[in-house]
Amino acid sequence: MTAKPMTKTQLVAALAEEMDADKKTANAALDAIAALVMREVAAGGAVTLPGIGKVMCRARPERQVRNPATGETMTKEADRAVKVTIAKALKDAVNS
Template identity: 75%
Template sequence: MAQKPMTKTQLVAALAEKMDADKKAATTALDAIVAVITDEVSAGGAVTLPGVGKIMCRERPERMVRNPATGEQFKKEADKVVKMTIAKALKDSVNE
């Protein structure tokens, strides 16, 4: 059975424990990290989280797509998507 993902509250509690700090400091640290990643990726850059992976913004070209309900094909405009490449160290730690 699959586990539920860790919530922000659980993440803050675990982070506070690892940092030997209170939950308020852990929340501030987590919010700051998220803000830095968001700013950098939305500006078209990339952020590498050592041991976790690389988060980047990638542009997708204009393309033809199909509506699965009707089978109708139409042109989808170019857009941007956020991609994450997982670090080898994390992949290896999961498969141990």
């Protein structure tokens, strides 16, 4: 089942309907949540979105990688990656 992902416009419209508010309020709420999650995760913290999952920043150590074009092995510096752990409630809803 391949469905197109919901766009921000569609998400704002659905959120406005769910909140029984106008689209401008729903858009402001969505933007505020996105900014809050981005700021907290960028600072190294984690945010739990109830019923959806947990968004966190994970440190990755320095490691050896291979350039697929040349086969050359090189060292990639340590960096950070965003990790999302899906909530059990969402997994159960999808698999039922």
